[in-house]
Amino acid sequence: MERYEDFWDITEAALRSAVMQLKIDASDAQLDRLMQAYLCPSEFLDARPALDALKGVPLAILSNGSPRMLESAVRHNGLEHYFAEIISADRVKTYKPSPRVYALGTEILNLPASEILFSSSNSWDAAGAKAFGYKVCWCNRSQGQMEHLGFLADVTVLRLDQIAACL
Amino acid sequence: MERYEDFWDITEAALRSAVMQLKIDASDAQLDRLMQAYLCPSEFLDARPALDALKGVPLAILSNGSPRMLESAVRHNGLEHYFAEIISADRVKTYKPSPRVYALGTEILNLPASEILFSSSNSWDAAGAKAFGYKVCWCNRSQGQMEHLGFLADVTVLRLDQIAACL
Secondary structure (H helix, E strand, O other), X not given: OOOOOOHHHHHHXXXXXHHHHOOOOOOHHHHXXXXXXXXXXXXXXXXXXXXXXXXXXXXXXXXXXXXXXHHHHHHHOOOHHHOOEEEEHHHHOOOOOOHHHHHHHHHHHOOOHHHOEEEEOOHHHHHHHHHHOOEXXXXXXXXXXXXXXXXXXXXXXXXXXXXXXXX | OOOOOOHHHHHHHHHHHHHHHOOOOOOHHHHHHHHHHXXXXXXXXXXXXXXXXXXXXXXXXXXXXXXXXXXXXXXXXXXXXXXXXXXXXXXXXXXXXXXXXXXXXXXXXXXXXXXXXXXXXXXXXXXXXXXXXXXXXXXXXXXXXXXXXXXXXXXXXOOHHHOHHHO
């Protein structure tokens, strides 16, 4: 449709749609509480050790989340000092796996894609980043199968704190 | 990713992915038989009466299916004489709900979108067609809820043979 809506609005629409389809009787106040939870997700236990192990390497977030969601999630966990950039797909009003979003990483970090290790736990995101040209690490926490999308991650780890060893 | 693959290849990749994820032990010969079934789907019982009721109105198919899949499905059911055009998204190498695909209908029929009744049983397709500008009929066979995508069909029917009455 090419009608961009930001990730906060899409998340709320998806929540309301799921509640309706499952015939769950949820009040607006309850839905609002669930939405607020998206602003303060808990960090995975391996996140901080992973970030510490990467000290000295410029780190950036490149996410489909809206700027408010990303900033809130990072601040809630006290992780803001780790990141040089927090980049939302909102800047180009479309979503990964569009190459326009992946291009934000190279443009803003001012580095070629081949010099950036792009890490994601979503295999479709790993494939999209690889198609764009990044070096790619897939964090396969759930030990699932990589989706067959024509592009494979360069390296697969099971936990975030294994990423530093890939550099 | 913006890497077009035709619908036949995507269908086969999706089938193989589903089989793998569900750990089904299927031979290549079995998968091939399932794929062949996509070339000869059975018509819905209301399809022919619906097409007969629309005689005199130029009819076209606009589908994400590959040209071979569409032609085979129509021919298998002996419906080819009903259609002025069989248009595949393959012509523009992307898929609905991209407006580039919906534009094929207006370009090839040489009519403004507002003079074409676009009918679909997929509510995302009905919403995408409405966003493009068509008059839209949603054939809601399963009596489900229209997805909340910001655009509603102009009219909803439960069976194809109710479409003619919408003109």
